[in-house]
Amino acid sequence: MVSIATQDLFNQSRSFYLVSILELWQRFSYYGLQCILPLYFVWQLELTLADAFRLFSIYVALAFGFISVGRWLGEQVIGIKRTLLLSSLIMMAGYVLLVFSNRQNELFYPGLATIAIGHGLFKTNPASLLSGIYNRTRFTLYHILACLGSITAVLLTPWIAHHYDWNIAFSLSVFGMFLVIIHLIFGKHYLDKQGTLADQQPVSLKIGLLVTTIIAVAIVFGIAxxxxxxxxxxxxxxxxxxxxxxxxxxxxxxKPEMRRKMGVIFILLFIVFVFFTLYLQIPTSLNFFAINHVSHLVFNISFLPEQFQALNPIWIIITAPMLAALYNRLGSYLPIPHKLAIGMVLCSASFLVLPWGAAFSDSSGFISANWLILSYALHSIGHLSISALGLIVVNRMVPSELKNFITTMWFFTFAAAALTAGKIASKTIPPLNSDSPYISLALYSEWFMTIGIVTAIIAVLMVISAPLIHRMMQSNQD
Known part of the structure; x- marks a missing residue:
């Protein structure tokens, strides 16, 4: 990443703004639902916390497990722009099903599966439209703008659900996808020069039937x-x-040199697996920790505990330009493996500070929101150091003939992490018939400490092995 000048925001092409708006509103829809979905499972569908975490983890696994299908459709079958429009229509249909499900599984599960499949088809295609033209400065700006959609959704959706109705909150996601579709239809002329070879080819009836069949089978699989x-x-x-x-x-x-590099990729996949497992504690264990044990006051302003999830994209917007400038200045003095190790250290610290904060809880078992704010700050900087840099390593090191396969493994890693995250979050559930806030707080503290220590051990191993991994990455580049 490189530093961002303020004027960059006002000095971009219309195609850049259009694609950024598509990503912004899609994230508004997706993360607006994600931030309240586990709560809906527990408070409206009356699932146990364990069942809620398991169902949520399967939903996220589906949403990331089908990303490679969307990438394949965009790059080789029907084109990126058609894939974006098709996936947006699919997601909007899924959100509409949720709105009208009225807590009935007959519509709720199909709606959830449809959203997940649509998200998978959509996810990587907006960035693919920009990849051929824009450098990393613009990509950093693009991701910052997209984070505004997440922040707005996480602040607004829980408030609507709390003060009005859950169905109205779901309707916000419908509205977000409606805006994506409108921008795609009426702004398509701004994207005439973007896309793949498949975008320039007409879609035959055979291809249309193939795509329809794939999507239908995927949705049925998701429902199952x-x-x-x-x-x-x-x-x-x-x-x-x-x-x-x-x-x-x-x-x-x-060849032996390339095998060593592919070994590095395998290590990287493990690192990403660990990171995403930690990241998905935000809508699960960390969210319920905020509900049960974190003061809702920040600067004497009362927030809903679910709204604390907005801290992640807020901290990303605040720290991304500074971290990008720092890494750019350090250059070769801090190779990528060392940056990844630093990111894991920060992720570990983000969980270790919470048991520390629990030691200062009040008589009701609540801690200051400042501890959670600090935790999210550490986690978000770690996020920037691992997630984006990891994909850069993949693009640099993987031979072209294996790139599609490794990309598929990359997103399968996210899917596997989602299921693991659900199991870990379940460990923070207090025993049945236990109403004591101290027992609950002690359990959260124990598991956050365990997560932090295990992640710290992984971080130490990454620090020790970083020089070796860097040499493996650099050896025999040709």
Whole structure:
């Protein structure tokens, strides 16, 4: 990343603004739902916390597990712009189903599956429109603008659900996707020069039927996974094991130098797995920790505890330009493996500060919101150091013939992490019939400490191995 000048915001092409708006409103819809979904499961569908976390983790796994399908459709089958419009229509249909589900599983599960599949088809395609033209300065600005959609949604959606109705809150996501579709239809002439070769080709009836069949099968598969929550982890486990077997089979055909680099990619996939497992504690264990044990006052202003989830994109907007400028200045003095290690150290610290804060709880078992604000700050800087840099390493090191396969593994890693995150979040659930806030706070503290220590051990190993990994990345570039 490189530093961002203030005037950059007002000195971009119309295509840049259009794609940024698409991403902003899609995130508004997706994260608006995500921030209240586990609460809806518990408070409206009356699921146990364990069942709510499991159902939520399967939903997120589906949303990320199908990203490679969307990338394939955009790059090779129907084109990026058609994929964006199609996925937006699919997501909007899913949100509409949620609005009219009225807490009935007959519409709720199909709606949830439809949203997840649509998100997977949409996710990488806006950035792909810009990748051929813009440098990383603009991509940093693009992600900052997109974060505004997440912040607005996380602040507004819980407030609407709390003061009015859950269905109205779901309607905000419908509105967000409606705006995406409107911008795609009426602003398509700004994207005439963007896209892939598939964008320039007409879609035959055969291709249309193929795409329709793939999407229909994906949605049916998603509904089946959501309804059969104990089967879903086994299905994903089989897919992940198959990917690992194919991964090692492919790298054995490579030259020794390239095999070493692919070994680095495998380590990176593990790092991303750990990071995303931690990241998904935000809408699950951290969210319920905020509800049960964090003061709702910030600068004497009362917030809903669910709104604290907005701290993650807020801190990203605040720290991204500064971190980008710092890394740009350090240049080769701080190689990427060292930056990844620093990111993991910060992620560890983000959980370790919470048990520390718990030691200063009041008589009701509540701690100051400042501890959670600090936790989110550390986590968000770690986020910037791991997530974006990890993808840069993949793009640099993976040979072109394996890039699509490694990208698929990358997003399967996110899906596997989602299911793991749900299991970890379940460990923070207090025992049944326990109304004592001290027992609940002690349990949260114990598991946040455990998460922090395990992550710290991984971080130390990353720090120790960073020089070796850097040499493996640099060896025999050609």
């Amino acid at each position: 996974m959501l309804r059969n929550q104990k089967v879903a982890p086994w299905v994903l486990a089989i897919l992940v094991i198959a990917c690992i077997i194919l991964y090692w089979k492919d790298i054995t055909r490579l």
